[in-house]
Amino acid sequence: MATPSWLDVPEGSHFSLANIPFGIISPPDSTERHAAVAVGSHVLDLAIFSAENGFAALESFSAHANNAFSLPVLNYFAALGRAVHREVRSYLRSMFLQDSPHAQILKNNESLRRRCLFRLDDVRTHVPMSIGDYTDFYAGANHAYNVGVLFRGANNALQPNYTHLPVGYHGRASSIVISGTPVRRPWGQVLQNAASDPKEPTFRPCAKLDFELELAAFVCTANPLGQPVTLAQAEENIFGYVLMNDWSARDVQAWEYVPLGPFGSKNFATTISPWIILADALEPFRAKGLENKSRLSPYLVPSRADTALDIDLQVDLTTTAGHRTTITCTNAKNLLWSFPQMLTHHTITGCPLNVGDLLGSGTISGSTPGSQGSLLEQNRNGTAAIELRGEEQRLFLQDGDTITITGCCGTSAGSRDLVGFGSCRGTIEAALLKTH
Amino acid sequence: MATPSWLDVPEGSHFSLANIPFGIISPPDSTERHAAVAVGSHVLDLAIFSAENGFAALESFSAHANNAFSLPVLNYFAALGRAVHREVRSYLRSMFLQDSPHAQILKNNESLRRRCLFRLDDVRTHVPMSIGDYTDFYAGANHAYNVGVLFRGANNALQPNYTHLPVGYHGRASSIVISGTPVRRPWGQVLQNAASDPKEPTFRPCAKLDFELELAAFVCTANPLGQPVTLAQAEENIFGYVLMNDWSARDVQAWEYVPLGPFGSKNFATTISPWIILADALEPFRAKGLENKSRLSPYLVPSRADTALDIDLQVDLTTTAGHRTTITCTNAKNLLWSFPQMLTHHTITGCPLNVGDLLGSGTISGSTPGSQGSLLEQNRNGTAAIELRGEEQRLFLQDGDTITITGCCGTSAGSRDLVGFGSCRGTIEAALLKTH
Structure with a gap:
């Protein structure tokens, strides 16, 4: 039995709640590049989500969120280190869990969902990091x-x-x-x-x-x-x-x-x-x-x-x-x-x-x-x-x-x-x- | 006989008026990185010079000068292409010539000279370009x-x-x-x-x-x-x-x-x-x-x-x-x-x-x-x-x-x-x- 989520995560999806991978997308009808995570058949646009104060409940990170996720690459977020990646990933996962206290952040906010939760098929992906060497x-x-x-x-x-x-x-x-x-x-x-x-x-x-x-x-x-x-x-x-x-x-x-x-x-x-x-x-x-x-x-x-x-x-x-x-x-x-x-x-x-x-x-x-x-x-x-x-x-x-x-x-x-x-x-x- | 300049260009200097090489310096007592050219035993700080409207007399370039020279690397200037490099180099050279109409820009402006003309020995140099590969x-x-x-x-x-x-x-x-x-x-x-x-x-x-x-x-x-x-x-x-x-x-x-x-x-x-x-x-x-x-x-x-x-x-x-x-x-x-x-x-x-x-x-x-x-x-x-x-x-x-x-x-x-x-x-x- 897969971890229950209020979001439909299809059986066999590579992007289960045990994953939460990070990438860079262009939202539908946009040429901008935004940080995002993939969940099931959806992506959460982290540039929009953080600008909408989505990380307010993660106090240790909320002050960094806009800097980390307003760039067209993930280098800034990556540079915060694995302890921060762990916290942020865990927080994002908890938002999608069926019975988590964080579930209401998106689940009960249709307006926010409409602005930052897109279907994976509707976004374009980009090279996620600025690669020096x-x-x-x-x-x-x-x-x-x-x-x-x-x-x-x-x-x-x-x-x-x-x-x-x-x-x-x-x-x-x-x-x-x-x-x-x-x-x-x-x-x-x-x-x-x-x-x-x-x-x-x-x-x-x-x-x-x-x-x-x-x-x-x-x-x-x-x-x-x-x-x-x-x-x-x-x-x-x-x-x-x-x-x-x-x-x-x-x-x-x-x-x-x-x-x-x-x-x-x-x-x-x-x-x-x-x-x-x-x-x-x-x-x-x-x-x-x-x-x-x-x-x-x-x-x-x-x-x-x-x-x-x-x-x-x-x-x-x-x-x-x-x-x-x-x-x-x-x-x-x-x-x-x-x-x-x-x-x-x-x-x-x-x-x-x-x-x-x-x-x-x-x-x-x-x-x-x-x-x-x-x-x-x-x-x-x-x-x-x-x-x-x-x-x-x-x-x-x-x-x-x-x-x-x-x-x-x-x-x-x-x-x-x-x-x-x-x-x-x-x-x-x-x-x-x-x-x- | 070397090309005559109002600036002292020592005999044997690598940086004669036939050269005008570009680099990135930190001005004396500064940690900033500025574009510059070397002339004899001096450098002209192009970040300061362009901010002071030093390129006003080079009409084709004056609108680009601040963009080109306010960065800590020369990539923007380089990307303007060889025709622009040629014009800018020629203009800068003419400013240092003894009898050029452009000589007065610096020669007769001691205040400007003091702000943007430094001794080579007094500046630090840096890797001049952002090198991708x-x-x-x-x-x-x-x-x-x-x-x-x-x-x-x-x-x-x-x-x-x-x-x-x-x-x-x-x-x-x-x-x-x-x-x-x-x-x-x-x-x-x-x-x-x-x-x-x-x-x-x-x-x-x-x-x-x-x-x-x-x-x-x-x-x-x-x-x-x-x-x-x-x-x-x-x-x-x-x-x-x-x-x-x-x-x-x-x-x-x-x-x-x-x-x-x-x-x-x-x-x-x-x-x-x-x-x-x-x-x-x-x-x-x-x-x-x-x-x-x-x-x-x-x-x-x-x-x-x-x-x-x-x-x-x-x-x-x-x-x-x-x-x-x-x-x-x-x-x-x-x-x-x-x-x-x-x-x-x-x-x-x-x-x-x-x-x-x-x-x-x-x-x-x-x-x-x-x-x-x-x-x-x-x-x-x-x-x-x-x-x-x-x-x-x-x-x-x-x-x-x-x-x-x-x-x-x-x-x-x-x-x-x-x-x-x-x-x-x-x-x-x-x-x-x-x-x-």
Whole structure:
């Protein structure tokens, strides 16, 4: 039985009262950007709600509410810290509970409801944070192994450093887009004839366009230049999580990536889901991640075993004909490194993180067929097409294909109070006819 | 004979009337951040000057002046585009000319001069732009070759892609600091015994701390997601240039960098010089860069040969004992790719650049001893110490060492109207005693 609410929360909704995720919306018929939370099939517009004194009953926060929620991004609210997020989330949840003393704030005020409670379908969502820097890690050990086998064979699949530190690289913040944004197939240099000598690239639209299934965390606490963040502190520095699709041009990547890593093959678009699931909402779903048998440097040794998150993840591919096929089912436990470990490692040199910075997990894959978080793995580097409904096959993405990532906690346990991410979706647009 | 000014412009000043570089300062006894230009040993505070109606005589710009110069960064001014930069720079220059009709604006107004004309020594400088994303290229072909020889031998020194595209990677924007900021020696994982099997890293302060001599460009025009910038347009999208020191922890880099590139080894600090030399000020110093014999993809083919910049570059190392040794003399012509080529390549996938984004050249090295832009090259991967004044030697940087990069156009031609960058300076601080 789901937690009873006076608001209709449909069975199976990702946004149960156990969730209360935060995002940025444009209200119906508006181009403004407002902070909001999602509840069932509705959103509560926090910019309007706080301006209407909706937080008056939460005394510790009421003086901050307008500052926190009158901005077009959630950075200010995030920076207030996890103790405040916890209070505000709990207060908002109590407003929607059937028999809570706070229920009357909205339930009995139709005029206020009409001004700040909208149907989810009627609002547009936006990138919820101002993202200064974006870093993508490579913590999906099955993915790293699968890709390593394809390119270096099973004996050298993982590099020697892999189990000693969370390998990562600086990504491109400017091309992070919100779920639903079309993704244009990029142009780039590719090596069509790998045997040619000297090697001569061809300039053309990417022919090996891929997705990457990832989880990503937003930072809520800045550390100053020169001051590393301990692993214990790192837990407190994470605001919440979104799903991420790190679109990848595999043919561009293969040619460009030595010796400094992926660049153009990843910088044309990275899609995130719109609702930030707060770290506290995911606490009940802590779990063990992949086992790491290496002796870790002291700064990376966790004080507890359950530092991963038990989130069921799914990737669907929908063709232009409308056929939808689930091509990946896996779980966010398939990470060798936790997000706090990633954050701590990021700062161990003294690198400053800022509020709103985004940390990606790297591609999350299981170790069995149908659980891999990229086409590159599923098609074994372009050699084995996958079967789709509607009698289609795919090696890599075609124009018009839509990739939808979904993630949810509690489904496998049969919970009625789901904590889900909604979806992270993007459709491939044809490449430009010419670039110059 | 230098261009005559009513203001004393010392002989040999980098900031002659041919320059007029823009930066952000705090006026004496103030913590505010104001736009400014440097002239000789003085700075003109543009926030105060524009608020005092100093741009009234420049009709095309006077309505924009307060918006452009009342911010703590130059992004707004940069975004007005090169035609406006040209007009404003020309106007400001004319104010300082001995016999210009505009000379009276400041020359004959002692009260105004007292309010907005300060001695350079009396102001503090700041990072001049809000930097969304920072990208570092690898266009110094001699550097790439020198490093390649050290790690892969002369026959495989350059990767096959090197002469076909400007190799680059996304850097860390949050740790870009202004000249003079101390640089704390980072901790990190290093492989002290490369022969150990399995390879086990040690966690310790970096023992191979290095500098990298670079030039960097600020972007002044944004391109939307999905829209590449042509090479012709790219020239117009560059606001100006600064010197850059991309501090590098070589021992950390060697262990961490496969397969996704440098991360912690570069993200602890990147120092830039404070004064942005506008693209127009460098027009007279266009020159040919390094020859590229590869057949280029059409988007990278330049329409003119002189796309490099003839800037004499120098690196000095000063020890705690105060001995200063010039360890590098080279020139910015030592690049295989021009900044417009880097910018165009960056956007060819559709990656959006924003106003204020920073593009680094990669390490600039000559091909002869004493011309290499990093210690790694000079000490041949830690095997040959370099000699310093004061009877000291160095493999890598010691605590207390100061690296000062300077750059100037026109010195070798004996010009009295120098267009220089001033300096880009940082001193190494001891590592933290412990990180956790």
